[in-house]
Amino acid sequence: MHRFLLTLSLSLLSFFPVLAQSTAPASLPTIGVFTTGMDRNPGFLPFYWDARKGKIWLEIDKLDTELLYYPTLAQGIGSNDIGLDRGRLGQEHIVKFQRSGNKVLMIEPNYAYRALSNDPLERRAVEQSFAQSVHAGFEVAAEENGRVLVDLTPFLLQDAVGAVQDIARTKQGAYRFDATRSAMYMLQSKAFPQNTEFETIITLTGDQAGPYLREVVPTPAAVTMHQHHSFVQLPDDKYKPRLFDPRIGYGGIEFFDYASPVSQPIMKRYISRHRLEKKDPTAAVSEAVKPIVYYIDPGTPEPIRSALLEGTAWWNQAFDAAGYKNAFQVKLLPPDADPMDVRYNLVQWVHRSTRGWSYGASIIDPRTGEIIKGKVTLGSLRVRQDYLIAQGLVGSFGADTTQKAANDPMMAMSLARLRQLAAHEVGHTLGLPHNYIASTQGDTPFGRASVMDYPTMVATVKGNAIDISDAYATGIGAYDKWSIRYGYEQFVAGSNEKQQLDKLVSNMHKTGLSFLTDQDARPEGSVHPATHLWDNGANAVDELKRVMEVRRIALSNFSEKKIPVGTPMATLEEVFVPMYMFHRYQVEAAAKVVAGQTYTNALRGDGQAVMAPVPAAEQQRALDALVSTLTPSVLAVPDAVLKMLPPRPFRFNPNQREVFKRHTGLAFDALAPAEAVAGLTYRLLLNPDRCARLVRQHALDPKLMGLDALLNALNKQTQTNSTTNSPYWKEINQQNERLYVDALIRLASNKETDGSVKAAVHNELLTLNTRFTNAFKPGHYTYLHWAIGRYLNDPDQISTPGAMTPPDGAPIDPGQDWLSSPCDVY
Structure with missing residues (x-):
């Protein structure tokens, strides 16, 4: 029977030769023949540009080799509220191209679950227990000498950064990716020795655009941006991961290690840091084999550019303390350098329609925590808000409105703020999270133990005037030096690294320094009385009383001289708002004293105090100070100010988040400021x-x-x-x-x-x-x-109106994400 069927099959094939030929696999052309007439771009992953069809053909010569992939927003939307900013980094993914027949899959292994073992069977058991992810599949179009060619275009032409979801999340409309209005952008598609970069013009179409979107898009029905795809060579295996310690702050990676003994924690945590090694490991101080270099965006205007260069360079003080000489360097990005090149750590200047957050982020190796590229995004409108606050504190414009920047205390304060901001964001890219207890520690009257805190400007009263000459710290804080030592200090060969790190943290604690971060500070109901954003000083209650005196002087001195001659009087409100609200964040700090508890991230046996309630007398002092801020005489807007705030003139409509809400239409609402503060x-x-x-x-x-x-x-x-x-x-x-x-x-x-x-x-x-x-x-x-x-x-059905929300402040209102990687909302 089997022989009969075989004979019949052969007979049928002889009658239908065309059918027989079509079922045989066709031979593929060589890459050289297939790409005739296309532009070749050699580099880490070579690719070809078919200009006639608008296609990218990727030459894969690294099958089954892991590399790093991540998307980026190359040209943003320009709205801080939506969050789609120029230069925003997407999530890193380790991927590899794996061939199966005529298909190549782009597979992401699951590094969240591992077995750190030399036993391949033990490793395989873990790999087979958890899912992987296939990001894309490609048909092989040509091959040659073990290399294959695939059409990468469909993978590139997608909403890789999730802009559709961000627009929907912020309730700015219902949008979808439109392939007919999207294309490759070849001016920024390049191959470098260690990375290959592709850029696309991506258009989203939709309707019901919200106000944030309408504000920044010329035609809201079509939102066009540039998205970027990076394929990067992973570092070699010579980097040594460093263990995380909760007593000193570092971002990083964590994963389950199923090779851990049952008596040991299964979760492994490593810190994120740049690779840094001494030229002479035996020397107390040595130059680095390869210094860490950060580059400043040359599109940043002066004098801001110089301020960013200076503030970023502060970090060399910390690396000096860690035993390095000139290991951290800052330069202006050279004209022939490409910011997309993974070899350049970048501080980027970004424009938005409204003032907004700045970010410090890093591309890291998800296997080890090694930082591959640091990327800082600074919003350009921030400095204008800092200047506005200084304007309210010390501004006094005469008939001659021109001022030299060198002698302008308002500009001096703003530039001091930018230096501190640059240092803060670069700190994130070095691996450091926020340390919000640092403002209560240190050897200065206003704390300042770390640039990784959120400081507000220090304004002091001198007679009946306000002084802002010492508004912000200069240089890296004491805690920052200890943290860089923890992450980057190179210990003598043969020493026990964990013991050395424990000793380092213990010595830091002996100096009175500690670490608490976002989870300890951001919630309004948080517990610790010394962890807060935008505060200063060792004692929250004392600082509230001091700040209230600064506020009193600022309000009593407020006049039309706070704005230049020729400026509409109604715009005085923008300058008045931060003066009236000057105490808002110290009120939040003092509120945490009530029912507060002091605590540390103590480990058993490390000698730290674990937890204790705030003493009764201090809680009462805080409550008394907070209740005093509700006094009508404190909340009343000065009569002289009320007479200077007319309705807005034509075409001078304010940003509604920068002024007080009102119940009175166009007229300034004399009760609204009191409602916002008391509420x-x-x-x-x-x-x-x-x-x-x-x-x-x-x-x-x-x-x-x-x-x-x-x-x-x-x-x-x-x-x-x-x-x-x-x-x-x-x-x-x-x-x-x-x-x-x-x-x-x-x-x-x-x-x-x-x-x-x-x-x-x-x-x-x-x-x-x-x-x-x-x-x-x-x-x-x-x-x-x-x-x-x-x-x-009927208590279940009752609804009450909430108090008017205060105008945005902080000087930027930090309300977005908390730190899950070295990234900021600052």
Whole structure:
């Protein structure tokens, strides 16, 4: 039977020779023949440009060889709010090209799960236990001497950075990739010795464009940007990873190591750092085999360019402390250098439609944590906001509005800020995260132990004037030197590296320095009283009192001289806002003292104090200082200022986030600033987490403040100021009462609020309701009585208006992502 079928098959093939030929595999042309007439680009991954068809043909001579791939946004949208900035780095991926028949797959191995073992079977067991990812598949079009040629164009012509998702996430419209309006951009598609780069013109089409998108796109129905694809040679295997220690900050990589003994942690954590080695490993101080060099974007204007060069160069002080000589260098990017070349660490100057965050990011080897390329993105509008703040503090424009930059304290402060900013962002690219406790540590009156903190400007009072000559620190902080030593110091051959690192951290702690970062500082209900953004000084309460005096002087000195002659008077509001809000971040810092706990990232046996509540007296001092900021006399806008703020003139509409919201239409709202500030204070103090900690700390130690004490203080504050003779102040106080009641109702009706907190707040609302009933007067108290009654009748259905949100500040409002890699929101 089998012989009969075989004979029949052969007979059929003899009758249909064409069919027989079509099923046989066709031989492929050579690469040389196939690419005749195309432009060849030699380099790390050679490629050919077929200009007639608009196609990129990739020559793969490194099959089964791992390399690094990552996308970038080469030309952005220009909106900080959407986040699609020029130079934004995408996620790194280790990939390899693997051939199967006439197909080549671009495969990403799973380095999150490994076995650090010499046993290939043990490694294979882990590899086969977890999924890999195939990023693309290509048909082989030609081959020659073990090399294959594939059409890379479809892979390149895609929304590789996820712009569609970012636009949707920020509610700016529904968009999709449009292949008909997308193409290769060959001017920026090049091959270098260690990397091959491709750039594309990508267009997204859609509708319902939001305001951020309409602001920056000429025709919002079509959003066109340039996206970039990088294929990079991975470093050799001579780099030695360094272990992470939670007591000193470093970003990096982590993975499961299934070869770990059962008695040891399965999770491995390495820090991210550049490769740096001494020429003479035995010398206490030595030059580097290959220095770390950062290049400044030559498109940066002066005097900003010089400020960035100076601030970035500060890091050499830290590398000196780590035993290197001239190991960190800063240069202007040469005219013949290409910023896309992976060999260049870059500080890039980026323009946006609004002021926004700056970033420090790195491309790292996901296998080891080695930094391959550092990339800093600095927003150009930041310096203008810094200048505006200095303008409000010390500006005094006469009839002659021209000022020489060298003698201009406002420009001097702005450039000092840029030096610090450049150092901060480059610090991220060196591997360092934020250290927000550093502002309370160090050997200066205002802390300044690290450039990796977020500092606000230090303004001091001299007589009846404000001085900003020492607004920002100069040079690297003490903590920064210890952190660079941890990451980059080269220990004597034969020494136990882990023991040396432990000793280094212990010595750092002996100097009074420590490390706490974003998770400890950013949440409004966070615990530690010394970790905060945009604050200064060793004690948050003392600094709040000092800052309030600076604010008082700034408001009393505020006049039309804060803007140049010929400027519309209405634009004074932009200068006034940061002066009125000058204390906002110190208020947040002081609020963390209430129900606060000091703690460290202690390891067992390292001798550090682990955790303790803030003493009762200090909590009370913080509450008293915070309550005093709610006084109507503090919240009132000076009468002279109110008379200088008319409605906006034609074509001078403000950025709405830079001015106070208002209930009064075009007219400036005299109550809106007080509402924004008081609402912020109530929100911070009545944070659900903080209130729950108050309940618990008082239960554990009755000497510590409880929630009832906080509520009584806020209640008493409004009662004390209810008898003022000023109608304006009286209206501010009544506004405070409304804000307080609304905040209590929101807290009590919040399903996530702790039950003990709900009970205490419910009781406070009953007490207030009785007071309002006894003080019954038509209008204000009638409303409060009605509002509480609605809550009492149906707490699950109640909704209350939130206080007006303050204008953006900080001097940039940090609200985006927290640090998961050496990247910033600063």
